[in-house]
Amino acid sequence: MGFELPLFYVFAAVAVVTSALVIGQRSPVYSVMLLIASFAALAGLYVLLDAPFVAVIQIIIYAGAILVLFLFVVMLLNAPKEAAPWERVAAGPRRAGAVLGVVLAGELAWALWHAALSREPAGGGQGMPAHAIDSVRAIGQVLYTDYAFAFEVTSLLILVAMVGAVVLAKRRV
Amino acid sequence: MVSLNHYLFLSAILFAIGTTGVFLRRNMITVLLSIEIMLNAANLTIVAFGRDWGAVDGQIIVFFVVTVAAAEAAVGLAIVIALFRLRESLDPDAFTSLKW
Amino acid sequence: MPSITVIVQLGLVFAVFVLLLLSSAAMVYAERKVAAFIQQREGPNRVGPFGLLQPFADVIKLMFKEELRPGGADTVLFLMAPVISATAAIAAFAVVPFGAKTTFFGLLDQPITLQVADVNVAVLVVFAITSMSVYGIVLAGWSSNSKYSLLGGLRSASQMISYELPYGLTLASVLILANSLSLTDIVNRQEGYWLGFIPRWFVFVQPVGFLIFMIAGVAETNRAPFDFPEAEQELVAGYHTEYSSMAFAMFFLAEYINMVTVSAVATDLFLGGWHGPFLPASLGWIWFLIKISALLFFYIWMRWTLPRYRYDQLMQFGWKILLPLAVVNLLATAAGVILLGV
Known part of the structure; x- marks a missing residue:
């Protein structure tokens, strides 16, 4: 599998660049579109991770539903471009925010680096065989047995979110 | 060979980008989008670890995270719409009347 | 000989691409002819015999038209929207199988399915790509x-x-x-007959499901009676009002290819794909073509027969009738599979 490493770097680069552009973008519509590109790259990474089900879920739910909702709201509100995104924030907090972001990235990288050095590879990294259809079957099996309670609670969560969204967004209930 | 660390570092970068977005942006929709980036960074970590351990549990947790993200987006956007009706603005600084 | 397999696969990709483009040309012609038939007119009959070359004349006309861009339009997204539409429409067909395994007259050692990419989560991939096509329209x-x-x-x-x-x-x-996510497996589960003459098509087990699928498919492809995004009387031409020339042609292309894809998926899921009587398995794609054509004719027929819904009726229908019906259908199917052990 000589393709895996180059593919990883391509997808990773796309994900990082588009995500960075999402937050550096004035127009919300562009932000949403760039985020879709970022999620598509992540879906590619999931395929590399032998998780085609998660990859497809990522596209169907994130790109196909959640971000359509975002786009819908952006268009519905005809959201104005942020007048001047960086100037609006006072210089102090702005710098602090940027510094904090860099510090966080560095901190995470440092922590990972040390964790990586001390850690023994568990499954051997590439130990998991790629059986996509079995993986969907296996996911179902575990999801509806071990995680049955969590699954049911999730449905309750969705119900609550649905009622909440309707109550919040509707002018007169 | 792509190792677990590759994914972990990528996820760290994405998470930092998302956090920076929440810090810096003054548009509630973009802030919500940044939160989605952070959730996805976490998802990537979980799937990478799941593959490393050879277990499907990672993918199942991602399934739950995505569901929660969907619920969060629905409620979050409903709040954004309600606030926009109130002040005609998406700037979180426009809604500070309870703060003093 | 893997190299021959690769060449054949590439040829298949190219053939599917060209056939999809041609199918939309054929659809344009068929739509106009059927519409004319329903309205007791002649339809296109000037260009070529029976007006068969009309779609090509249309394409040439569109190509030479001026590309207009409205002032104040967002240039990047304006140009991207038709591309997204057309790409999503064509890409969705990549995982749809349309014929039984074949060796191309002994050319290959290993038989391959007539399908661009055999993905074992094919059903979900089709679903994912069709869900992306909304962006083209929204952005436009x-x-x-x-x-x-x-x-x-x-x-x-x-x-x-x-x-x-x-x-x-x-x-x-x-x-x-079907107990599988692969479209090829799903089709192969529908081989054979019940009682010797009823084909084992899922449409006979899932009549309600087929109906819901077709109705939702019509809505997904924005066709009449659900063509609100482009309702002429209210919205001029809807999302592609401002488009002209080839950009407009791309939306047109996307619409027809989406119809072909929905019909192809419906054929694979409910109508037994390439399985049918009288023909050997190697000619199964003829059955596939016949079934798709029947569904497409149904689409056109519906467009010229039914009046457009009202928008709020559409939403009411979708959420209050179709969705509950689909849930009940799903529960009934699950119960049936458990109780009868199909």
Whole structure:
């Protein structure tokens, strides 16, 4: 599998660049579109991770539903471009925010680096065989047995979110 | 060979980008989008670890995270719409009347 | 000889691409002819015999038209929207199988399925790619900087999200029956006959599912009677009001290819794909073509027969009738599979 490493770097680069552009973008519509590109790259990474089900879920739910909702709201509100995104924030907090972001990235990288050095590879990294259809079957099996309670609670969560969204967004209930 | 660390570092970068977005942006929709980036960074970590351990549990947790993200987006956007009706603005600084 | 397999695969990709483009040309012609037949007219009859070359004349005309761009339009998104539409439409067909395994007259050692890419989560991939096609329409509506386009785009966004749910739920009921996510497996489960003469097509087990799938498919492809995104009387031409020339042609192409894809998926899921009597398995694609053509004719027939719904009726219908029906259908299927052990 000589393709895996180059593919990883391509997808990773796309994900990082588009995500960075999402937050550096004035127009919300562009932000949403760039985020879709970022999620598509992540879906590619999931395929590399032998998780085609998660990859497809990522596209169907994130790109196909959640971000359509975002786009819908952006268009519905005809959201104005942020007048001047960086100037609006006072210089102090702005710098602090940027510094904090860099510090966080560095901190995470440092922590990972040390964790990586001390850690023994568990499954051997590439130990998991790629059986996509079995993986969907296996996911179902575990999801509806071990995680049955969590699954049911999730449905309750969705119900609550649905009622909440309707109550919040509707002018007169 | 792509190792677990590759994914972990990528996820760290994405998470930092998302956090920076929440810090810096003054548009509630973009802030919500940044939160989605952070959730996805976490998802990537979980799937990478799941593959490393050879277990499907990672993918199942991602399934739950995505569901929660969907619920969060629905409620979050409903709040954004309600606030926009109130002040005609998406700037979180426009809604500070309870703060003093 | 892997190299020959690769060449054949590439040839297959190219052939599917060309056939899809040609199919949309054929659809344009068929639509106009059928419409003329229903309205007791002649239809196109000047260009070539029976007007058969009319679609090509149309394409040439479109190519030479001026590309207009409205002032205040968002250029990047305005140009991207038709590309997204057309790409999503064509890409969705990549995982749809349309014929039995074949060696191409002994050319190959290993028989391959007539399908561009055999993905074992094919059903979900089709679903994912079709769910992306909404972006082309929404962005076209937004970037045109025109209120008719915007209204068309907003309508299509809500319509497609709403009808994706019953669409997905009927997919799930077929998955329960077939016990597989691969379209090839699903088709092969429908081989053979009950009682010697009823084909084992899922449409006979899932009549309600088939109905819901087709209705939701019509809504997903924005065809009449659910063509609100482009309702002429209210919105000029909806999301593609401001488009001209080849950009407009791409939307047109996307619409027809989407119809072909929905019909092909419906054939694979419910109508037994390439399985049928009288023909040997190697000619199964003829059955496939016949079935697709029948469904496409149904589409056109519906467009010229039924009046357009009202928008709120569409939403009511989707959420209050179709979705509950799809849920009940899914539950009934699951119960049936458990109780009868099909």
